[in-house]
Amino acid sequence: MFAVIMAGGKGSRFWPRSRERMPKHLLDILSERTIIRETVDRIRPLVPAERTLIVTGRSHAAELIRQLPEIPPENILIEPVGRNTAPCIGLAATHILKRGSDAVMLVLPSDHRIGNEPVFREVLQAAAGAASRGDSLVTIGIRPTGPETGYGYIEQGDLFSTSGNEKIYRVRSIREKPPREQAEQFFRQGGFSWNSGMFVWKASTILKAIERCLPDLHRGLIQIREALGTNREEEVVGTIYAGLQSVSIDYGVMEKAKDVLVIPGDFGWSDVGSWDTLWEVAGKDPDGNAVRGPFLGIDAADSLVHSPGKLVVLVGVRDLLVVETDDALLVCRRGRSQEVRKVIELLEREGRKDYL
Amino acid sequence: MFAVIMAGGKGSRFWPRSRERMPKHLLDILSERTIIRETVDRIRPLVPAERTLIVTGRSHAAELIRQLPEIPPENILIEPVGRNTAPCIGLAATHILKRGSDAVMLVLPSDHRIGNEPVFREVLQAAAGAASRGDSLVTIGIRPTGPETGYGYIEQGDLFSTSGNEKIYRVRSIREKPPREQAEQFFRQGGFSWNSGMFVWKASTILKAIERCLPDLHRGLIQIREALGTNREEEVVGTIYAGLQSVSIDYGVMEKAKDVLVIPGDFGWSDVGSWDTLWEVAGKDPDGNAVRGPFLGIDAADSLVHSPGKLVVLVGVRDLLVVETDDALLVCRRGRSQEVRKVIELLEREGRKDYL
Numbered sequence: 279m280f281a282v283i284m285a286g287g288k289g290s291r292f293w294p295r296s297r298e299r300m301p302k303h304l305l306d307i308l309s310e311r312t313i314i315r316e317t318v319d320r321i322r323p324l325v326p327a328e329r330t331l332i333v334t335g336r337s338h339a340a341e342l343i344r345q346l347p348e349i350p351p352e353n354i355l356i357e358p359v360g361r362n363t364a365p366c367i368g369l370a371a372t373h374i375l376k377r378g379s380d381a382v383m384l385v386l387p388s389d390h391r392i393g394n395e396p397v398f399r400e401v402l403q404a405a406a407g408a409a410s411r412g413d414s415l416v417t418i419g420i421r422p423t424g425p426e427t428g429y430g431y432i433e434q435g436d437l438f439s440t441s442g443n444e445k446i447y448r449v450r451s452i453r454e455k456p457p458r459e460q461a462e463q464f465f466r467q468g469g470f471s472w473n474s475g476m477f478v479w480k481a482s483t484i485l486k487a488i489e490r491c492l493p494d495l496h497r498g499l500i501q502i503r504e505a506l507g508t509n510r511e512e513e514v515v516g517t518i519y520a521g522l523q524s525v526s527i528d529y530g531v532m533e534k535a536k537d538v539l540v541i542p543g544d545f546g547w548s549d550v551g552s553w554d555t556l557w558e559v560a561g562k563d564p565d566g567n568a569v570r571g572p573f574l575g576i577d578a579a580d581s582l583v584h585s586p587g588k589l590v591v592l593v594g595v596r597d598l599l600v601v602e603t604d605d606a607l608l609v610c611r612r613g614r615s616q617e618v619r620k621v622i623e624l625l626e627r628e629g630r631k632d633y634l
Numbered sequence: 635m636f637a638v639i640m641a642g643g644k645g646s647r648f649w650p651r652s653r654e655r656m657p658k659h660l661l662d663i664l665s666e667r668t669i670i671r672e673t674v675d676r677i678r679p680l681v682p683a684e685r686t687l688i689v690t691g692r693s694h695a696a697e698l699i700r701q702l703p704e705i706p707p708e709n710i711l712i713e714p715v716g717r718n719t720a721p722c723i724g725l726a727a728t729h730i731l732k733r734g735s736d737a738v739m740l741v742l743p744s745d746h747r748i749g750n751e752p753v754f755r756e757v758l759q760a761a762a763g764a765a766s767r768g769d770s771l772v773t774i775g776i777r778p779t780g781p782e783t784g785y786g787y788i789e790q791g792d793l794f795s796t797s798g799n800e801k802i803y804r805v806r807s808i809r810e811k812p813p814r815e816q817a818e819q820f821f822r823q824g825g826f827s828w829n830s831g832m833f834v835w836k837a838s839t840i841l842k843a844i845e846r847c848l849p850d851l852h853r854g855l856i857q858i859r860e861a862l863g864t865n866r867e868e869e870v871v872g873t874i875y876a877g878l879q880s881v882s883i884d885y886g887v888m889e890k891a892k893d894v895l896v897i898p899g900d901f902g903w904s905d906v907g908s909w910d911t912l913w914e915v916a917g918k919d920p921d922g923n924a925v926r927g928p929f930l931g932i933d934a935a936d937s938l939v940h941s942p943g944k945l946v947v948l949v950g951v952r953d954l955l956v957v958e959t960d961d962a963l964l965v966c967r968r969g970r971s972q973e974v975r976k977v978i979e980l981l982e983r984e985g986r987k988d989y990l
Contacts (some may be wrong), residue, residue, distance in 0.1 A: 293849055294947070523785050578977055585963060589989055591650070594967035596952065607941060607967060609948035620932055621947050633945055 279406055280381045280481075281325040282370040283317055285334040285342065285388035286360050291552045291615065294606035295584070298634050303388035304341050306554060307570075307584065315386045317598050319331055320395050320591070321384065322401060329381070331373060332388070333366045333578055358516040364530040365522045368488050368499045369515075371481040376506045382406045383484070383525075385477040391559055393546015401543040402440035405478035407538055415487060415535050416478040417449070419471025419542040425461040428551070430454055430473035430528060432540045435462075449538040452528065471542045473528060475549075484531070491531045496523055553599045553608075553615040557582040566590075571602075579613065606633055635762055636682040636737045636837075638726040641690040641698065641744035642716050646978050647908045647971065649808065650818075650962035651940070654912055654990050659744035660697050663912060663926075663940065668701055670744045676751050677740065679757060685737070687711055687729060688744070689722045714872040719831070720886040721878045724844050724855045725871075727837040732862045739840070741833040741883075747915055749902015757899040759796035759835035763783075764895055770794075771891055772834040773805070775898040777828025781817035784907070786810055786829035786884060788896045805894040827898045829884060831905075840887070847887045854878055909955045909964075909971040913938040923948075936968065936982045943968060962989055 288301050296302045303314040311319070318330060327348040333355045334342055343351055355369060373580060374381055384402055392398045405416040419432050425502065434447035452473065456632055465468040477484075489496040498518040505514035532538060548559045560568035566580035567573070573583050578592035585602035592598070597612040610618065625633050644657050652658045659670040667675070674686060683704040689711045690698055699707060711725060729899055730737055740758055750753045759771040775788050782919040789797070790803035808829065812820065820826040833840075845852040854874040861870035888894060904915045916924035922936035927946060929939050934948035941958035948954070966974065981989050 294945075353779070408678075432744075573717065574977060574980060576973055576980075589650075589962040589986075591962065591964045593964070593973050593977065594970040595965055598951065598965065600963070600965055602958075606942075606945040606947065607958055607963065608947045608949070609951055609956055610948075611952065612951040617932055617949050621930060624930060624932075630945075 279325055280331060280370075280374050280379075281384045281386060282367065282374075283314070283330065283332045283386050283388050284363060284366050284417065285314060285332050285338065286357055286366060287387070287389055291618050293622055294603045294608050299336065299337060299391075300341070302550075304338065304345065306586075308372075308391055308550065308559075308603055313391075313550075315345055315519060316343065317386060317388050317390070318346055318349070320392060321386070321399065321402070324406075325384065326400055328353070331370050332516060333357055333370055334438060335360060335613050340392050341599045355631050356515075358519045360524070361519060361522045362524045364488065364492060364529040365495060365498075365519065367477075368492075368495055369502065371485050371488075372503045373501045373506065374481040375485070376503055380482045381479060381481055382480055384510050385479075387475050387549070388434070389535045389550065390474070390476075391546070391548045391550045393548075393559075395545070398543070398545040398547075400442060401454050401466045401545060402478065403542050404444035404446060405539075407441055408439060408446050408541075409478045409480055409483070412537070413483045413486070414539045415483060415532065416446070416539045416541065417532065418474050418476035418478070419540045420474045420547045421542050421544045422465050422470060422472050425458065425465040426472065427455055427458055427461045431461070432471045432473055434471065434540050434542065435467050436541050443540055444543075446539050446541050449540050450537070454529075454535045469618050471540055473548060474543070475528075479528070487531050487535050491534045492523075492525065495522060495525075495530075524528070553582060553584075553601060553610065553618070554613060555611060556584075557599065584613070635685065635740065636726075636730050636735075637677050637686045637740045638723065639670070639686065639688045639742050639744045640719060640722050641670060641688050641694065641745070642713055642722060644810070647974050649974050649978055650957060650959045650989070651663060652782060654695060656697070656747075657694065658906075660694065660701065662844060662942075664747055664906065664915075669747075669906075670698065671701055672701055673742065673744050673746070674705070676748060676754065677742070677758070680755055680762075681740065684709070687726050689713055691716060691921070700731055712871075714875045716880070717875060717878045718880045718947055719883040720844065720848060720881045721851060721854075721875065723833075723883050724848075724851055725858065725875075727782055728855045729846075729862065730837040731841070732859055736836055736838045737766050738836055741835075743831050745905045745906065746830070747904045747974045749904075749915075749944075751901070754899070754903075755903040756896050757800055759990060760800035760802060761895075761897050763797055764795060764802050764897075764907075765834045765836055765839070768893070769842070770835070770893045770895045771803070771839060771888065772895045772897065773888065774830050774832035774834070774869045775810075775896045776830045776903045777898050778821055778826060778828055779901045780839060781814065781821040782828065783811060783814055786962050787812060787817070787820050788827045788829055790825050790827065790896055790898065794895050800897050800899075802895050802897050805896050808889045808894070810885075811822060827896055830899070831884075833883065833888075843887050843891050847890045848881065850877060851881075852884075860929060862927050891948065909940075909957060909966065909974070910969060912940075912956065912966060938968070940983045 340613045431453045435450035438446045498519040569583045572587040579596040581598040599610040601608040787809045789806040791806035794802045925939045927941040930947045932949045936950040937954040955966040956966040
């Protein structure tokens with residue numbers, strides 16, 4: 279079994295901690311370990327370092343290798359440019375097949391939080407069992423905790439099999455991020471999972487699905503496969519990748535594929551998409567403050583304080599997100615951290631590259 | 635004419651910028667210049683550096699000399715321990731008489747803001763004129779802008795004289811910081827000034843008043859006078875000062891003295907006692923933000939941002955005081971900066987001397 283960790287994200291929503299050169303998964307914002315370090319550690323009982331592949335951009339490779347010294351450098355696959363998840367996954371599958379093994383791949387984002395790791399691994403193993411016995415594309419679903427509109431929804435059909443505590447269903451339909459009303463209907467109705475962006479399948483299975491659904495990408499991957507291990511590899515991957523269409527595996531493959539299964543999982547998942555989400559999933563003191571770093575509060579409540587080095591004192595405030603780095607300080611009303619994107623846009627417009 | 639600048643204050647209310655080793659008057663929180671630098675520059679047209687005396691504690695002398703290189707080092711008078719304003723002023727008067735001149739002394743706090751400096755100097759000159767012509771103790775009053783309870787009030791009596799635009803009155807009574815109701819009555823009634831803590835008198839006049847009102851202090855000052863310029867000076871001043879009673883010139887002398895005059899002044903005065911006051915007196919952008927340092931606001935209003943080096947971004951917040959230093963960050967609800975004192979107390983209790 280292989281693990282493929284997709285580490286192409288930018289995570290600009292975690293500014294000022296996240297920067298162009300230091301995206302979210304390379305940061306220790308969830309715990310003392312960086313998020314990619316947690317992601318790799320979490321699957322270690324299932325997959326050894328030699329079979330853990332990480333797909334990332336060139337500018338982040340050095341930091342990744344520094345943070346994950348046990349991963350063989352040849353397992354860091356460079357995407358010359360970001361082309362969304364379908365090319366990324368196709369590239370990883372091509373590498374795995376080239377190594378002579380039609381292994382099951384666990385495809386995992388690099389930057390999610392998993393609260394219950396033993397259950398998470400049970401789910402992955404159940405998925406891997408199902409994937410290895412045929413040509414199914416298995417998605418890891420998340421049992422919805424509310425009618426969120428920020429995720430895709432997977433509608434389950436008949437029960438396919440049972441593995442320990444985990445139930446595997448055929449997928450009836452995959453829905454893009456729905457409007458509020460529809461999300462509420464899905465949530466009330468039951469039988470829907472959130473699309474976590476985690477998948478399990480054999481390398482040959484996903485490549486066959488790519489061949490059917492994204493033939494241009496498949497042709498590119500064949501050319502890449504021929505160049506792998508030769509002195510033309512970097513040049514060929516660079517040329518082919520530049521010409522690829524940017525498309526997600528969900529839209530490009532999963533929504534059109536036939537033999538798709540889902541395991542609804544319940545393991546304390548969060549994609550931790552913003553400082554607000556971080557406050558929600560973080561441990562809090564009795565006043566509701568989630569604190570990293572030295573802190574003193576006087577009548578201060580329900581706030582996130584992220585300042586690894588500096589003493590932060592809050593007096594008479596609540597519902598704030600306070601994030602401090604060596605060169606920038608963010609103070610944001612809780613509930614409005616999506617607007618951090620506007621900060622990035624403003625800084626770009628003003629040419630303040632030093633803060634990006 | 636001499637100027638005596640009292641620079642013994644701690645200014646702990648400006649934490650985290652103010653520290654035990656760096657009190658308010660040594661900080662550049664009002665402008666690009668430090669407050670003591672502004673104080674000295676402001677009186678330069680009236681008093682040369684050689685006749686400007688500064689009374690301060692031992693631990694702040696080096697920084698003072700660094701900031702005010704034009705002041706002769708022998709004009710920095712060291713208080714071995716803080717004993718409030720009466721001993722401080724008595725010490726300065728003793729130095730002036732020892733230099734052989736019964737000059738008029740302008741006694742000025744080191745850490746006030748003056749918006750209109752030409753008018754301020756006019757008031758000082760009028761006061762000096764009155765003080766030089768007899769044995770009056772002249773206080774600089776401030777025309778009240780509201781029924782503040784944080785200041786003492788000076789009740790004016792008959793007109794004593796007129797000097798240019800300035801009117802000098804006999805003082806009928808001096809009142810300690812009044813309760814709210816009384817402050818409102820004083821404000822409605824008129825004829826009251828705030829006690830600014832600025833005084834003008836001849837050195838001999840204040841020493842005679844000290845002799846009458848605070849005979850113990852006067853005896854100590856005579857001993858100090860004998861030791862000045864000898865190799866016993868430091869030892870004698872240290873011993874005498876340690877034994878002195880801590881008493882303010884207001885309570886110890888002014889409230890009991892007979893020949894007291896007041897000039898009600900109107901020159902944009904503020905004692906800038908807290909971060910809240912600083913926001914009030916500071917220039918603001920159209921959103922009401924008073925900003926020092928690089929700043930970006932998205933729907934952010936009516937806040938103070940004091941961060942000389944670091945980019946501060948506020949998103950969706952208002953009425954905050956945000957103050958950032960190399961080792962600490964304060965985020966305080968506007969209107970509650972008096973509670974910064976609690977921060978100091980907490981840090982003291984926890985033995986966090988590094989932050990004090």
